[in-house]
Amino acid sequence: MSLKRRASARAHPNIALVKYWGKRNLELNLPATGSISITLDTLQTETTVEFDPQFKLDRFELDGQPDPARLPAVSACLDRLRQLARCSHRARVVSHNNFPTAAGLASSASGYAALVHAAAAALGLALSAAELSIQARQGSGSAARSIFPGFVEMQAGQLDDGSDSFASCLAPPDHWPLAVVVAITSDQAKSQSSSQGMELTRLSSPFYSSWLQDIEIDLPQARRAIKDRDFELLASVSEHSCLKMHAVMLSSKPGLVYWNGATVECIHAISSLRQRGLAVFFTIDAGPQVKAICLPEDAEQVALALTAIDGVQRTVITGLGGAACSLDQ
Numbered sequence: 617m618s619l620k621r622r623a624s625a626r627a628h629p630n631i632a633l634v635k636y637w638g639k640r641n642l643e644l645n646l647p648a649t650g651s652i653s654i655t656l657d658t659l660q661t662e663t664t665v666e667f668d669p670q671f672k673l674d675r676f677e678l679d680g681q682p683d684p685a686r687l688p689a690v691s692a693c694l695d696r697l698r699q700l701a702r703c704s705h706r707a708r709v710v711s712h713n714n715f716p717t718a719a720g721l722a723s724s725a726s727g728y729a730a731l732v733h734a735a736a737a738a739l740g741l742a743l744s745a746a747e748l749s750i751q752a753r754q755g756s757g758s759a760a761r762s763i764f765p766g767f768v769e770m771q772a773g774q775l776d777d778g779s780d781s782f783a784s785c786l787a788p789p790d791h792w793p794l795a796v797v798v799a800i801t802s803d804q805a806k807s808q809s810s811s812q813g814m815e816l817t818r819l820s821s822p823f824y825s826s827w828l829q830d831i832e833i834d835l836p837q838a839r840r841a842i843k844d845r846d847f848e849l850l851a852s853v854s855e856h857s858c859l860k861m862h863a864v865m866l867s868s869k870p871g872l873v874y875w876n877g878a879t880v881e882c883i884h885a886i887s888s889l890r891q892r893g894l895a896v897f898f899t900i901d902a903g904p905q906v907k908a909i910c911l912p913e914d915a916e917q918v919a920l921a922l923t924a925i926d927g928v929q930r931t932v933i934t935g936l937g938g939a940a941c942s943l944d945q
């Protein structure tokens with residue numbers, strides 16, 4: 617490749633319902649278990665990658681600012697694709713999130729999904745969605761799921777080289793158009809990465825092995841709930857998975873406490889909405905934001921109840937979103 621090549625892509629964050637928290641291989645970033653997620657609409661990362669023989673170094677800009685802290689991971693992602701394309705050109709990567717970065721809204725998921733999609737296209741690589749998912753996984757485990765739309769399952773895989781560890785779509789968004797109300801309780805970026813947190817949990821939580829074992833029970837139940845559009849079953853599996861994950865986070869040494877006071881208030885508010893007959897459940901990732909999953913007709917009411925809580929800065933209502941896609945003609 618001698619000429620400069622440029623491509624742009626968009627990807628959406630995803631929210632895990634059956635959570636991933638633990639790796640079987642750190643180097644290849646292989647998850648210890650499978651996971652199930654929903655891809656969101658509304659929230660998105662848009663990324664342009666330009667390879668140029670004139671560039672001396674890779675550069676990465678996020679939301680208008682150079683981002684040297686994330687550059688090594690971005691470059692490592694580009695290196696894997698450059699190797700496939702047999703190209704040594706450095707790149708300029710410009711990325712925009714329309715939501716807060718690294719505060720538990722899965723910005724790394726949409727970020728790496730958009731990055732590998734755009735970089736592969738710019739390098740002229742015709743990768744399948746599964747191959748893109750494998751590339752995205754090496755940037756961030758949850759990013760493997762953001763390649764796909766709607767309801768998505770990630771396979772842990774068994775092979776040492778990770779070639780069977782990728783995601784696939786369980787059902788498109790219109791199979792069951794759920795809504796997600798995100799209650800933002802803090803715009804602060806988290807102090808510790810998920811990778812560091814997972815490693816701490818693996819090494820120190822006395823409950824880590826039970827956590828991994830239990831996921832094998834949750835996965836088929838969540839798959840069935842999605843297939844049958846069984847809201848009650850999906851609510852019970854998802855809340856249980858979320859609370860079990862936070863239990864192993866809390867029981868790590870030192871404990872990982874991702875919640876603030878408003879996070880806990882949101883949990884109680886969502887439980888009481890459900891007691892009053894609304895179809896809604898919560899999930900929370902490695903940050904203080906609360907995601908309430910509900911039927912679209914109830915989303916405004918859920919958002920109103922969560923906005924009224926002290927410490928909730930704002931809410932964002934999303935639906936289920938599409939696959940990572942090209943922004944070029």
Ligand code: DP6
Pocket residue numbers: 631632634635636637645651724755756757758759810811812814900901902
């Ligand atoms: C709590 O995908 O960010 O959101 O693979 O180390 O980059 P790395 O981790 P990451 O972890 C996501 C953890 C989670 C649960 C989930 O999305 O399944």
